[in-house]
Amino acid sequence: MVYILNIETATKNCSVSVSKDGKVIALHELNDGKYSHAEKLHEFIKTVIEESNIEFKDLNAVAVSKGPGSYTGLRIGVSAAKGICFSLDIPLIATNTLQTLAMSITNNDGIKIPLLDARRMEVYSAVFSNKNMEIREVEAEIIDKTSFNEYLIGGKVYFLGDGASKCKEIITHKNAIFLEDKFPSANEMAKLSIEKYKISDFENVAYFEPFYLKDFLITMPKNK
Numbered sequence: 001m002v003y004i005l006n007i008e009t010a011t012k013n014c015s016v017s018v019s020k021d022g023k024v025i026a027l028h029e030l031n032d033g034k035y036s037h038a039e040k041l042h043e044f045i046k047t048v049i050e051e052s053n054i055e056f057k058d059l060n061a062v063a064v065s066k067g068p069g070s071y072t073g074l075r076i077g078v079s080a081a082k083g084i085c086f087s088l089d090i091p092l093i094a095t096n097t098l099q100t101l102a103m104s105i106t107n108n109d110g111i112k113i114p115l116l117d118a119r120r121m122e123v124y125s126a127v128f129s130n131k132n133m134e135i136r137e138v139e140a141e142i143i144d145k146t147s148f149n150e151y152l153i154g155g156k157v158y159f160l161g162d163g164a165s166k167c168k169e170i171i172t173h174k175n176a177i178f179l180e181d182k183f184p185s186a187n188e189m190a191k192l193s194i195e196k197y198k199i200s201d202f203e204n205v206a207y208f209e210p211f212y213l214k215d216f217l218i219t220m221p222k223n224k
Contacts, residue, residue: 002061003052006189007049007080013183014036062079068212109130110155124213127141
């Protein structure tokens with residue numbers, strides 16, 4: 001039996017699960033429109049461990065969403081994951097946030113484009129088949145009326161995530177389907193983390209850093 005603690009904090013959805021051999025046996029998450037990860041994450045971790053009827057020492061690995069996403073959210077999730085891995089001497093697994101988001105829907109046709117809201121008219125996006133295979137890797141891009149046309153002309157395109165709303169205002173192609181209420185969840189992470197565990201696709205706990213995609217911008221205060 002392989003028990004993995006899955007941590008997803010890349011967006012406003014603070015989500016934690018415990019999976020057993022790739023199947024979720026406990027899930028706790030909150031998306032209240034705020035970044036409440038600092039207050040809720042450790043509470044949620046404790047809750048899913050208790051609900052799984054296991055102890056921390058029973059964990060075989062910890063999986064964390066590597067990004068892209070919120071700088072602060074990713075830092076909080078990775079710090080928690082590293083701390084548990086260090087204390088228990090177990091492997092750290094990193095999963096692609098946008099792939100996790102893509103897996104939140106099942107579609108028999110078309111492709112999926114998960115979108116995370118960045119700033120202004122920018123989004124983080126990737127393109128996946130209906131079998132969740134990556135067609136185009138993660139990019140940061142500014143949305144305009146021609147965005148993703150090369151995919152839209154070929155059939156249905158499911159845009160999902162909190163970046164879908166800004167795209168909906170601009171992309172009006174008949175093949176575009178917008179699902180704005182989807183967020184990355186530790187529920188879908190379980191399928192990715194068990195596959196990585198099976199092939200020992202682990203991160204260096206000491207040196208692993210989230211995938212921010214763009215440098216975090218720090219505005220220096222003006223001299224008074």
